[in-house]
Amino acid sequence: GNSVTQMEGPVTLSEEAFLTINCTYTATGYPSLFWYVQYPGEGLQLLLKATKADDKGSNKGFEATYRKETTSFHLEKGSVQVSDSAVYFCALISGSARQLTFGSGTQLTVLP
Amino acid sequence: GAGVSQSPSNKVTEKGKDVELRCDPISGHTALYWYRQSLGQGLEFLIYFQGNSAPDKSGLPSDRFSAERTGGSVSTLTIQRTQQEDSAVYLCASSLASERGYEQYFGPGTRLTVT
Numbered sequence: 001g002n003s004v005t006q007m008e009g010p011v012t013l014s015e016e017a018f019l020t021i022n023c024t025y026t027a028t029g030y031p032s033l034f035w036y037v038q039y040p041g042e043g044l045q046l047l048l049k050a051t052k053a054d055d056k057g058s059n060k061g062f063e064a065t066y067r068k069e070t071t072s073f074h075l076e077k078g079s080v081q082v083s084d085s086a087v088y089f090c091a092l093i094s095g096s097a098r099q100l101t102f103g104s105g106t107q108l109t110v111l112p
Numbered sequence: 113g114a115g116v117s118q119s120p121s122n123k124v125t126e127k128g129k130d131v132e133l134r135c136d137p138i139s140g141h142t143a144l145y146w147y148r149q150s151l152g153q154g155l156e157f158l159i160y161f162q163g164n165s166a167p168d169k170s171g172l173p174s175d176r177f178s179a180e181r182t183g184g185s186v187s188t189l190t191i192q193r194t195q196q197e198d199s200a201v202y203l204c205a206s207s208l209a210s211e212r213g214y215e216q217y218f219g220p221g222t223r224l225t226v227t
Contacts, residue, residue: 036218043116044203044218089155098162099145099171100216102155 002027006090006103013080013110021075021106023064023090031094033057033066033073036102038087047075047088080110114138116219118204124225125194133189133222137206144187145207145216146179150200158202161187162209194226 007022025031035047035057048057053068062077073090090103117136125131137144146158157171161181172178176194181187191198201223205216 043220044205046215046217049215091155098143098168099157099160100147100155101157104154 002031002092002094002097002101004090004092004101004103007106008104010107010109013108015082015110015112016079017110019075019077019080019084019108021088021090021108023073023075023103025071025073025090025092027071027092027094029095030068031092033064034091034093034100035062035064035073035075036089036091038089038105040086044089080108082110082112084108085110116204116206116217118202118219118222120222121220122223122225124227127196127226128193130190130192131194131224133191133202133224135187135189135204135206135219137185137187137204138217139185141206141208141217142184143207143209143214143216144181145205146187146189147203147205148200149203149221153200155203158189191224194224196226199224199226 003026005024032051034049036044037047038044048059050057050066053066056065064073064075087105087107089105091100119134142163145160148156159169159179161167176192179189201221203221204219207214207216
């Protein structure tokens, strides 16, 4: 079956630090990969996505590259801001499934 | 335009009672999903609807859970004889279609507490 393993949190960084949140997956077929973000008190929002190997998704300074050889989709940002404090979820859709399979989420806190 | 809306935002109920949770998807979205977010289990898929096709109920945890979607729009998730382990945030999402290239837009969720 499909599964997503995500770096455990919480992660606490200072403003302008470099961020990496690791995500690896197991899937049948060739999945589409996603990062969702949940800001405090808000619903889940799509942050970025990649639908085939070597694709790079990017948005708001965040990037993630679909690595088929390592089955990974790590999230990176070169310089985090306090406003990036949120919970980040890695997710996939694969095979005949139409629903998202999520990782456990990583709580990020950025301190000024 | 308006996003996905859910009601109520919070629901406290006694063990053994039935509850109904409502989801209003984005207008024109043919696919609708229900997920559950709980501390112990993370984010889990429950059920999804696509147009007039039979729903995919493969994620429903027990026969106490059911959902319907009327007129291809509003959906109601019903939990009968609620148990404490049903306490969670129930999330609804919709998308233009169910093909995986289409983004799922999430509502703010309903926080259910079973006492």
